[in-house]
Amino acid sequence: MDSRQLYQEMILDHNKRPRNFGRLPQPSHHAEGVNPLCGDHIELTLDVHEGVIREIAFEGESCAICKASASMMTGQVRGKRLEDARALVQAFRDMAVGGLHPASGPHELGRLTVFSGVRDLPSRVKCAVLPWHTLQAAVSGEALATTEGVQDPQF
Amino acid sequence: MTQLASIASTPATRAAPYDLEGLRAQFPILGLRIGDAPLAYLDNGASSQMPQPVIDRLVHYQRAEHANIHRGVHYLSETATAAFEGARRKVQRFLNAAEECEIIFTRGTTDALNLVMHGFGRAYIGEGDEIIVSTLEHHSNIVPWQMLCQERGCHLRVIPCNDRGELLLEAYAELLGPRTRLVAITHVSNALGSISPLREVIDLAHARGVPVLVDGAQAVAHIPVDVQALDCDFYCFSGHKLYGPTGIGVLYGKAALLEKMQPYQGGGDMILSVSFEKTIYNVIPHKFEAGTPPIAAAIGLGAAIDFVTGVGIERAADWEATLLDYATEQLSQLPGVRLVGTAQHKASVLSFVLAGVHPHDVGTVLNEAGVAVRTGHHCAQPVMQRFGLPATVRASFALYNRLDEVDQLVGGLQRVARLFA
Numbered sequence: 001m002d003s004r005q006l007y008q009e010m011i012l013d014h015n016k017r018p019r020n021f022g023r024l025p026q027p028s029h030h031a032e033g034v035n036p037l038c039g040d041h042i043e044l045t046l047d048v049h050e051g052v053i054r055e056i057a058f059e060g061e062s063c064a065i066c067k068a069s070a071s072m073m074t075g076q077v078r079g080k081r082l083e084d085a086r087a088l089v090q091a092f093r094d095m096a097v098g099g100l101h102p103a104s105g106p107h108e109l110g111r112l113t114v115f116s117g118v119r120d121l122p123s124r125v126k127c128a129v130l131p132w133h134t135l136q137a138a139v140s141g142e143a144l145a146t147t148e149g150v151q152d153p154q155f
Numbered sequence: 156m157t158q159l160a161s162i163a164s165t166p167a168t169r170a171a172p173y174d175l176e177g178l179r180a181q182f183p184i185l186g187l188r189i190g191d192a193p194l195a196y197l198d199n200g201a202s203s204q205m206p207q208p209v210i211d212r213l214v215h216y217q218r219a220e221h222a223n224i225h226r227g228v229h230y231l232s233e234t235a236t237a238a239f240e241g242a243r244r245k246v247q248r249f250l251n252a253a254e255e256c257e258i259i260f261t262r263g264t265t266d267a268l269n270l271v272m273h274g275f276g277r278a279y280i281g282e283g284d285e286i287i288v289s290t291l292e293h294h295s296n297i298v299p300w301q302m303l304c305q306e307r308g309c310h311l312r313v314i315p316c317n318d319r320g321e322l323l324l325e326a327y328a329e330l331l332g333p334r335t336r337l338v339a340i341t342h343v344s345n346a347l348g349s350i351s352p353l354r355e356v357i358d359l360a361h362a363r364g365v366p367v368l369v370d371g372a373q374a375v376a377h378i379p380v381d382v383q384a385l386d387c388d389f390y391c392f393s394g395h396k397l398y399g400p401t402g403i404g405v406l407y408g409k410a411a412l413l414e415k416m417q418p419y420q421g422g423g424d425m426i427l428s429v430s431f432e433k434t435i436y437n438v439i440p441h442k443f444e445a446g447t448p449p450i451a452a453a454i455g456l457g458a459a460i461d462f463v464t465g466v467g468i469e470r471a472a473d474w475e476a477t478l479l480d481y482a483t484e485q486l487s488q489l490p491g492v493r494l495v496g497t498a499q500h501k502a503s504v505l506s507f508v509l510a511g512v513h514p515h516d517v518g519t520v521l522n523e524a525g526v527a528v529r530t531g532h533h534c535a536q537p538v539m540q541r542f543g544l545p546a547t548v549r550a551s552f553a554l555y556n557r558l559d560e561v562d563q564l565v566g567g568l569q570r571v572a573r574l575f576a
Contacts, residue, residue, distance in 0.1 A: 003570070038514075064512070064513060064516045065515075065516070067513075
């Protein structure tokens, strides 16, 4: 696959200028995500009020795929109800491991489909899903998420 | 970028001290194409490729020689046993060990290190004692000792390195103390390529009566090893980084030490007699080889040793030094490239980072240029912490690499730079 297909402009842009980068001063929810394979590490802080994600921020050290995924995720889930955010986590994971094809049916992924290219690169799937695992952990009250054990039918 | 293209031309004056194309032809996998690009395999530090004579040896064993060893009285069992023990003699000669019984077959370097932790560490290292390792160790020469420390209340002492990735001998001398029970040190750093000053490390330890274990996983394919000249007490390596199969490795240990160590695993082949009242362990090396070993892999390792000694480790090292020098020159001229690990004495490894681009992204784009490199922390997170990096890109060379594969790496890095500009 050509690197332009994976590293689309939108991904390169979010990598260079990540949105919602930093940490909230008094978050209601918080989780760390690590990918022990490559050392990627991100930290999510959320402000959840009455079941709605009011604010969300991330920081950390990671590759372009992971950073862009985190940046776009924060933009997509801010203002969403927790159950809608959880559904989006599931849809994103399904797309990344290849179960959900963005072109084949209705979904809520929107611009997140720029990440669909990772499903052809098994070693990079974990980079794209790490922020989403971390979000899942944060809203489930877990402090740590890891990409170990991610079920990937291509491995 | 035009200026970069001009520096990436291969100097015709540098040639391998052997028939490089003829040698490459013996490695079928090197002919692969990755998409549109020829494969440039620069991940030999993780695992090297296997030449046809080794592949043929494995196939022949499986087709005409296989049975369980050290047991049957029938033809096949005797043939397999002779081939397996013949491989042990090849390893003995390769390392110049004094005795055949000093060569123990393991699953690999990690297994060998764990064997010493269990057999020597658990028997002779106790509360308040100290084990010295270096900053440059692979996790497999750190974690077993940490497990021992946790279990026994002993302590880990770490030899620091300078900004070039060279171990600091003065600091090491100060770490050696009355409670030091073992020095466990790498021969060549897998993340940086630094060659450890083993002569000084071993002499200083022995002056205090402390045994030295050497992790030779990254060394044996690139540096001639003579365990008697080194006078190390343990030396270990893996078959798959020496053009042999995975699943087989070696622990060399001085016979006197191995004799007094406790067995690693219990089972068949490691006993002389078993009763519910008393079990008598087998002699070395069998005391440490419980169960049916990877027979084919051991025999394949023997064939790999024949292959590599046929080329000559010194000649391979000469050529790999040329490759490393050329790659170092070329990469130093690329804007944004920072070399990590610039020790005076290095073998085969070039670790680097590219400003503003994570090593994983570098690796993915290089893959499209057909270039296989390792990206990440290389199972050496303390090294990464020492240099303040989460990860690096690592190109590592073998005797079959060509200068134009370095050019292919440089071209790939220029592609990365354009994409992330």
